[in-house]
Amino acid sequence: MSMTLGPDEFSIEVDSLGGTPLVRLGSVPKGLLEVAVALRGGRVQRCSFIWADDDSPTPCYVAVERARNNGSLVISGFYCHNLPFGLTVRELDVLTLVAIGKSNIEIASRLNLSARTVTTHVDHIMGKMSVRSRTAAAVIAVDGGLLKVPFPGGDDGFDLLELGRAFGGTATRRVVRQPRVVKKPFAFGAVLPLHGLAAADGAEMLRGGRLAIDELNRRGGVDGRQLVMEIADVDILDAESVRRGLIALAERDVDVLTSGYFAQQDLAHEIVANWGVPYLHAATMRMMEERVCSDPRRYQNIFQVCASDAHYAPRFVGVLTGLRDTGGWLPSSNRLVVIQGAWDLTDLGVVQAYALAERHGWQIDVIRIFGDDHDSWASLADRIRHGEPAAVMIGNYHVSGTVSFIDSFLADPSDTLVYALYSPSIPEFREQLGERSEGIVWATVTGTYSDAPARAFAGRYRKRFGVSPGRSHAGLAYDRVQLAATALSLAANPRSSRAVADELRVVIHRGVNGTYYFGNESQTAWTYPSPGVDPSLAQAHLIFQIQDGRQRIIDPSPFADARFRPQSWLARSRQAD
Structure with a gap:
């Protein structure tokens, strides 16, 4: 056998009796050579296949043919850089x-x-x-x-x-x-606030992520590799703490990075963009969406797993308009108040809310709060009580501030519908307020549904940890791990950050908090209701109300499992009932 081969080609001829290669040209994969020797005495006349084993980083297309003159086996092939x-x-x-x-x-x-x-x-x-x-x-x-x-x-x-x-x-x-090879596990990095202001929420994130990893590992992991969670405990208000946590996980060489939210989310984006690891974060910030859009190449590995905060104020106006127009609520006036929290990067969509309110006959006032202590919130509650707007939206994500406001307001409430954001999703909220939480309406752009998959998740969570999950970040953390695991399993090379990010851009994952799809320039999960958005590809912007001590979804359809009940201090609405 005499021939000239290209750099990616190889050929061997094996004696039908002795099994010794008569001719060997090019770089033949070791494992294929061993199989060729084993084949030489068989009945194979002609066949072809793709050779790809653990010792060969590049697959090979292989053709096998038995020579007619001497019965030797001729095996030729080439390396397939693209299958x-x-x-x-x-x-x-x-x-x-x-x-x-x-x-x-x-x-x-x-x-x-x-x-x-x-x-x-x-x-x-x-x-x-x-x-x-x-x-x-x-x-x-x-x-x-x-x-x-x-x-x-x-x-x-x-x-x-x-x-x-x-x-x-x-x-x-x-x-x-061969002896069994233990494959290196996939490491999921989690930057979590396990102490400080958001510690209760951090515990929700930790348990949700651990449950997902436990379940995946029981099913064999991803591509036969187990999953491990690497944790960095940070203070969400301390930029240096966040920086150290991210650097620590980079040094541990995690395959995927996850986090909740930071006051300095822009710092996290820059560190992760330089690092390049696929990053799934839950900071509901339009400014971060705009940052990704401003330089898609630099931020191509960053994904926001829930819609931005800019949907909150417009949704507030829309929900109240619906309650008013259907007779479910009799507002005391046409005035609405939006309280905007202290974080610099927060954008509640106030500009859009102004335009929407004007179309529906409302007047909006915006109050910016700069202190986050009890006295600041109590003073603000007193101001709302005396001004008596029809409704107030508490644009604050933390339990302590929201509880301080509601506690002070309920001491002598006005005929004002109280509408909170996110913080009542954390079990700590009801633990602190007790019966005074009854009737509170609250919204979240990422909440755990009340459907069968979500109820099953809650049951497994209770069995595993002995407590019930909240209605947002426990489910979100669970979904985030499942979503990342799917991307790893689909990636051509799961150790390639770019390959995993490419899969995250196209995968559609239905979790307990709704559907995750990053099919837009900002790589942000879609929200429903929103113009032109298919609800099957989005997470519902859920409106909850605490009724009889339970979290009930009152909007939107078809996810609602209850109807709005006028809060006990809404005099006009209660009299109408």
């Missing part, structure tokens, strides 16, 4: 098992994946191959030599194919003889 149809190696695993008639559940079991991940892989395979059925994909794979060797998950079932019979068990024999 046919743009398939990934993991998709090739799945396609190979589809070719022997395995169901998604059977494939999931053999590859240590979830059935949902396998379903996604099959959908991607059919799309890339431009076929409408699994059978069509299988036929192309068998006829075109697109089956992966060593056979994924062992030889069982491959005797149905001529290729499997040709190998006669040699395709995975070398792998079986």
